[in-house]
Amino acid sequence: MMEMELPQATSSVVLPTTEAPAKTTTRAVAAKKPPFKLVPFLANLGTHGALIIAALIAAMPLLLIFFTSLKTESETFSTTISILPKVWHWDNYTYVLHDNFLTYLTNSVYVAVLTTLLALVVTLPAGYALSRFEFLGKQGVMLSFLVTQMFPAPLLLVPLYLLYYQLHLLNNDNGLVIAYATTALPFSVWMLKNFFDAIPKELDQAGLVDGLNVWGVFYRIIMPLTIPGIAVVAFYNFMNSWNEFMFANLFISTTDRQTLPISLHNYDFATGVHWPWLCADAIMITLPVMLFFFWAQRYLISGLTGGSVKG
Amino acid sequence: MAKEAAAHPQIAAPPLMTRIGRFLNGKAFAYLCIAPVILVMAAIIFYPMIQGIFYSFTNANDANIGAHIGPNVIPPSYKTVGLQNYINILSNKASGSVIFSGLLAQTVIWVLGCVIFHAVFGVALALLLNRRIRFRGIYRALMMIPWAMPQYVAALAWSFFLNQDYGIINVTLTTLHLHAIPWTTDANWARVAVIMVNIWLGVPFYVVTVLGGLQSIPAELNEAAAIDGANWWQRFRTVTLPLLRPVLSLVMLLDVIWTFNLFSVIYFITGGAPGHASDTIISYAYEGPIQGHNYGIGAAYGMIILLILLIFTIGYSRAVRLSQGVE
Known part of the structure; x- marks a missing residue:
């Protein structure tokens, strides 16, 4: 259970020195990992959920700008929800x-x-x-x-x-x-x-x-x-x-x-x-x-x- | 090694050429390296800065600052007015209906609101992104979008989304038969709007820096704490947070300074409306005196900001012993 919650240094080139031992310990622990446990599964689900929401909030304005860039001018003054343009006006x-x-x-x-x-x-x-x-x-x-x-x-x-x-x-x-x-x-x-x-x-x-x-x-x-x-x-x-x-x-x-x-x-x-x-x-x-x-x-x-x- | 040798004079003085060589390889090289930075900054930052300080004691404006029109030179004709600009600002006589204590209060709300939420969301998201999960690279890349977008594009876009009648937020609310939010006509909603947009803008910087800090914390420390039976909150409070403190204290100081001086978000979203309820000192100084070409008053506002930030920074550094973090 515990290995799920350990903050690990893994990705990228950032700090190779701390990265190497972190990887080996995880692998050692992972070998002993039982097939399925509810708590880590829920923790993972929660993490993905939170990250998806955060990523959506971060990306939404850019997406909306993109969709607006394909609308006609009158569409931008619409008072009903219309996220996607009716016709894509390139x-x-x-x-x-x-x-x-x-x-x-x-x-x-x-x-x-x-x-x-x-x-x-x-x-x-x-x-x-x-x-x-x-x-x-x-x-x-x-x-x-x-x-x-x-x-x-x-x-x-x-x-x-x-x-x-x-x-x-x-x-x-x-x-x-x-x-x-x-x-x-x-x-x-x-x-x-x-x-x-x-x-x-x-x-x-x-x-x-x-x-x-x-x-x-x-x-x-x-x-x-x-x-x-x-x-x-x-x-x-x-x-x-x-x-x-x-x-x-x-x-x-x-x-x-x-x-x-x-x-x-x-x-x-x-x-x-x-x-x-x-x-x-x-x-x-x-x-x-x-x-x-x-x-x-x-x-x-x-x-x-x-x-x-x-x- | 070479540096120590240069610092401690030898018993027998080395030959002249060696000494010159050491000098050229040491301090002289350092000065030569740093000189261009100092020169450029002196010309483009410090000289205008000092001139700005000087203007703050004058009644300089567009009409009297002097100009070159074709071959004709109109000499500057502004005069020094001592502390009058400062007195006028602090006694609310400088311009129109703005009350300084109101600007100051809104500045404090704005800085506190932005920095606290930046830090909380930034640390929380960095902790999540530091877990070993799938799609981590994609999440991280998407979260960087607010930082990668040009600030005024983001601000313009948000002003569009927050539009009273056809902005996406209010259109959604009215479709759900809820009340539209008076983003720019209600004082409190205007404050919420500007702070919300700036939170959106500032979180990626924290995510990036805190993630860097997290990755330098050896995993063994957390493992040891876990073996000792600490739950995740105890591990966060006793292991992770103390080790993040040097990064966080520096990032938060920079954030306070940057947020204090940020005016584009307020300028584009509410323009200070209603009245000057959502104006901070800097956004008012830009909309009012600077755009109105009252350079003397504008410069005095700048000096007041500089003084507040200097006092804050000194107090802050004392409090967290920043010197260790910087050095």
């Missing part, structure tokens, strides 16, 4: 695709890719330095990361807008890249530090003994071991810039430079929102990130907790 997608979608897409890809690259170049060395070295001001740097999280983003907008004006970064996608990479920076560095903390320092020393300099140790030994961490931070920055609305809305004024999130505005008419078009657009914006997310989520788990679980 032409909502065609309409949105022909409404400058490719321009927005190109801009979004440009901004997201460049943000990710810039963020990695800046945060990787910083995360490594914070993980491996003691230096004056280290505590201050870590503390300032936390303080930046407390300052409300809307208040950065006005001074940043004026600064961008002076630097000719308004209506410029590179301005967005800089803003996104910087605002995601504290969290990125903090996550990378956690990843580096999880790699034994003995590896650094072995590298130094073998005649590498610090840069060589970082570049040739530690960085290849941090690929999951790099993936997490890359993904975090990509998602962040792909989804960002506030800066893009304020800084970019012409259609040829706008990113995907702003395109949603196109369907918010003075007469009201055209929900089918807006939902079709939302689905096309969300889907690529969502697929990417499902692939990367296992790494996210280790990235967010890597070093902070030690205590």
Whole structure:
């Protein structure tokens, strides 16, 4: 009975060291397991029930957006329950695709890719330095990361807008890249530090003994071991810039430079929102990130907790 | 090893080149690595932040902040007003009908409601997902959807579902001959609506982090407790929860800060309606002074938020000895 209730560490690549013994013990216990017992069966049933309900609640809005994206406009104002569209109107997608979608897409890809690259170049060395070295001001740097999280983003907008004006970064996608990479920076560095903390320092020393300099140790030994961490931070920055609305809305004024999130505005008419078009657009914006997310989520788990679980 | 050697001077001083080499391999390298981060943050976060602090002591607005129109430069003409913005806010004279204590109370309700439910649902779902069951990967992936969706898309979608007349929730209720819920016209229902949407948004972050924490707890500890006759609740309270504390305390601190500063959900769902009943400090500051281009007042609101969060964080860190969790 008891083996059913043991929290086990099983899935994925997260923590191979704790995983291995967990698996063997389970197997040993499982061998003795009697054919059927009521309590574990009910516990399992309850677990699946609770998880199915939770998964439904989590997924429902996305499903409803998808169904709405296939409706006619009058159907969205129905006062009777109609979850599924009567006829599947894929032409909502065609309409949105022909409404400058490719321009927005190109801009979004440009901004997201460049943000990710810039963020990695800046945060990787910083995360490594914070993980491996003691230096004056280290505590201050870590503390300032936390303080930046407390300052409300809307208040950065006005001074940043004026600064961008002076630097000719308004209506410029590179301005967005800089803003996104910087605002995601504290969290990125903090996550990378956690990843580096999880790699034994003995590896650094072995590298130094073998005649590498610090840069060589970082570049040739530690960085290849941090690929999951790099993936997490890359993904975090990509998602962040792909989804960002506030800066893009304020800084970019012409259609040829706008990113995907702003395109949603196109369907918010003075007469009201055209929900089918807006939902079709939302689905096309969300889907690529969502697929990417499902692939990367296992790494996210280790990235967010890597070093902070030690205590 | 190399670090210790550098820290303790040798009896015979090493040759100069070795010392330079050690310096380059140690502190200098660290400073070089951290410099770009500091520089970029100084320009894009700290400089505007300090300027924001400065604006909070002025009557800056759209008309007097200065502008460049073509070749013409209009110099800024705002003046410093000392603490007047703060006094006006705290004595409810800053703008219109908003009462600061009301905003503060709603902020506390909003943060407490969101963070407590995030933590309870997040831990419960993570515990379930940590069991050895079938379809676990599928459940976990589906539960990540609220996190993977762009926040404003989610908020827009919810505002559609919560629509008074043709939103899915009220349509279902009226079909069942129940009363439609006045989501944006009743103060308490509006509060429930915004908190509910944000709970939906925030649980995946907890599931992911707590799951990571759970997987680092050696299974032997729970097995030992089980052999000693502890039931699942005793094992949860005495084994799992204490070992989750470092993760949870840090995640909850971040959640308090993020929730305090989150305005998009309130902005899209109720816009603060009715009156300002569902407005928090930040959502009001955004809808009111910032969108109304009263930068001085807006910045003062920002400073008040920053001060509240700083005091909270210091108190919180003392209480849970966060330093162990962070370091």
